Amino acid sequence: MSDKRTTHFGYREVDEDAKAGLVANVFHSVAGRYDLMNDLMSGGIHRIWKRFTIELSAVRTGQSVLDIAGGTGDLAAKFADIVGPTGRVVLADINESMLNVGRDKLLDHGYQGNLEFVQADAQYLPFPDDSFDCVSIAFGLRNVTDKALALRSMLRVLKPGGRLLVLEFSKPVNPLLEKAYDGYSFRVLPFMGRLVAGDSDSYQYLAESIRMHPDQDTLLGMLEDAGFVNCEYHNLTGGVVALHRGFKA
């Protein structure tokens, strides 16, 4: 019997050491069409979810923000606008392809000066303690191998009083909506993935990883276990997505 620890990759059980590589392959594959697919898959609603995240971040001029798994830079761009030239935004992503797409996009849109790009693993953030006023991770936590380790790492780099925002797919609160959502995720998404990005397997993984992700209350407990205080969550679009927020004491 193998003594290696395992974790899930979609519905499959894989060695913990292998998950990061498998997730990396998914995002290398989808990076080029990531924005387009997000718009198609969510009908553009992901922009509304991200806008709500920005509102709850309460980020102000001159503050420092770390956007983990920042991908193509949607949140980082908004944060950069708000913090202004005296602030600092770090867009971090473990995946080189996603980071390249995000960096090219933001530089093409004229973002510079207050924006840095760092290839980093959410579990081992390469920043000093108490560095950021706000840490955000949107649609990234479910791909992290050890979520508890990542949450503790995020707590470490937050300044006291700073806030963490986790925007992630979750469990719909209405059973009818859940059924419709299941049908959409497992039939329509892979089909759209094959049609637009030429890759149905990656989108099948996305659907499976969403189902394997902890539900609202479990994730809330994980935030509290990691040491965050005043934790809460808001269900968006009937719980299809949830925004969790916690503070560093």
Next chain:
Amino acid sequence: MAPAGLDPTLTTAALAALEAALNRALALDPAGQRQLAGLAGRTFAIECTSPVVHVYLQPGAERTRLLGYYDGPVTTRVRGSAADFAQLAGASDPAATLINGNLVLQGDSAPLIELQGIIGRLDLDWEAPLVNVLGDVAGHQLAQFLRAGFSAGTAASSSLLRQLEEFIHEEARLTPPRLEVEDFYGDVQALQQRVERLQSRLERLRKRIRSAGQ
């Protein structure tokens, strides 16, 4: 903050649409946009009690933001019903409306009055987007036609209002004219003061009589 029970997706989407429309309108009045930029850094909390909607307005140098949630310091907080806000938006004397109306105000009122003034003075230049779409000649002509129509409509509506006011006050005598009412209130106030003075003189006299009798 969103009304209780409503999915934040809906309220956030509505605010995003409203913010986009507001900024598009402001882009058509560069002077108004510049004046609004002077209020950058201020946050106005608008709390409508019926229907229950809380919105935070943050003017900026380039964009004005509308937020459903805001944790930071608020410059001015105004609370009231939708009708009260409509009254303030259309008021020629916003300070008097704030003092005499039903709106509850917390914080600094001066920036709010300035904001109301800027919104009231907005003069949108519809010609620029029309010219961009239709070209110089057709765009200018359509803009001129719209301007003429708009100014004729404004003149007709103000003339109608004036004549209606004159009929109510002078012809039908349904309500007294404003000046007459103000004059009447002035007389009532003067009479009230004279009565109060007389009362205090009587009181003084009564005290003097009482002390003389002892």
